Amino acid sequence: MVKEMTYYDVLVIKLNATQEELKxxxxxxxxxxxxxxxxxxGEKFKQIFQAYEVLSDAKKKESYDKGGEQAIKESRSGGGFGSPMDIFDMFFGGETSALSHNVICNNCESQGGKLHQMGLGMVQQIQSLFMECQGHGEWISPKDRCKTAVExxxxxxxxxxxxxDEQEIKFHGEGxxxxxxxxxxxxxxxxxxxxxVFTQQGKDFFMCADIQLVEALCGFQRLIxxxxxxxxxxxxHTGQMIKHGSIKCVLSEGMPIYLRPxxxxxxxIKFEVNFPENGSLSPDELSLLEKKNPT
Incomplete structure (x- = not known):
């Protein structure tokens, strides 16, 4: 009998794998x-995505561990599956950065070049600075000097x-x-x-939207x-008067949830109503106002 492949088999991980191991x-x-x-x-990619989405969500993982894929399909505890591309973008939408750092050279064993021991046995002790080694007791010829100690x-x-903002990403052992x-x-x-346009306030996005007085009174549709x-x-809609400074909350259009994009x-959205500069509505605006609000 062929054993059914589980989400753990798809990602080749253990049941108690950490989030870092899962990623x-x-x-x-x-x-x-x-x-x-x-x-x-395409199907394999979708399977990999579904395995990650379920196992990275504590509630979905608990349901899956108890009842398998059928339990996930029945409960849809997290609102079903999201987009495979959102998950992929989360992992591979990165940037590259070039940097230089010191490394241990395999050729010279980090000595900087081939070593030449200075001769000894002078009859008279003379204190002087040897120009070749600058008093360090070793001399490296320019032709022998290692050029690969910086990578x-x-x-x-x-x-x-x-x-x-200011979140740290650590590369272990790369210094x-x-x-x-x-x-x-x-x-x-x-x-x-x-x-x-947008600013971040806690976990949500915030923006200001300027609307005209006639829009605040008669309704409008705005694309953002x-x-x-x-x-x-x-x-x-008509009849839903927007006051200056009023707030509207749009669900599921703010900051993505970390590791669940x-x-x-x-x-x-904070609405700022612009009143006419001359203090009165134009004929077209008055006509629209009368049309939307007949007496």
Whole structure:
């Protein structure tokens, strides 16, 4: 009898795998079976995504451990499966950074070149600075000097969705190497750039929307381009008067939840009503107001 493959088998991990081990197990097969690289591997890619989504969510994992895939299908405890590409972008939407650091040279064993011992046996002790070695007791000819003790390396920094300003990404053991010492770490500190429209307030996005007085009284429809280039439609119907400074909360259009980018927090919109500069509505605006609010 053929044993049914579980999500743990798909990612080749143990039942008690940590989140870090889970992420590591997802990266390689997801990249290998991505449809852009292997067009015939779409189902395999989807299976890898579903395995990660379930096992990375504590509630879904608990349901799966108790009742398998059928329990997930029946409960849909997290609202079903998200987009495989959102997960993929979370892992592989990174940046590369070039840096130079000191490494232990295999050719000279970190001595800087071939060593030549200075001769001894002088009859008269004379205190003087030997120009070749500058008093260090060793001399390295320019032709023997090692040129490979500094290495340039490319680090790939993965910026997961919903990472925070000043959050640290650590590369263990990638720092400068010194003889007899363990190499240190390289720590990347993220800096969040300001956006012209959106700001972050806690876990939510915030923005201000300017509307005209006639729009506040008669209703309107506004299209907003989200950070992922999607379109958010904001609608105010006739009779729903918008006051200056009023707030509207749009669900699932805010900051993605860390390690669960297919789920988002809220977008908070503050409306700022622009009153006519001359203190009166134009004939067209009055006509629209009368049409929307007949006496």
């Amino acid at each position: 590591k197990a997802y990266r390689k097969p997801a990249l290998k079976h991505h449809p852009d690289k292997n067009p015939n591997e 340039k390396k490319i680090l790939e920094v993965h910026i997961d969705k919903s990472m925070k 400068d190497q010194e003889p007899g010492l363990e190499p240190g770490d390289i720590i990347i500190i993220l800096g969040q750039k300001d956006h012209t 381009t989200a950070l992922d280039n999607g379109t958010i439609i904001i609608t105010s 297919y789920k988002k927090n809220c977008l908070i």
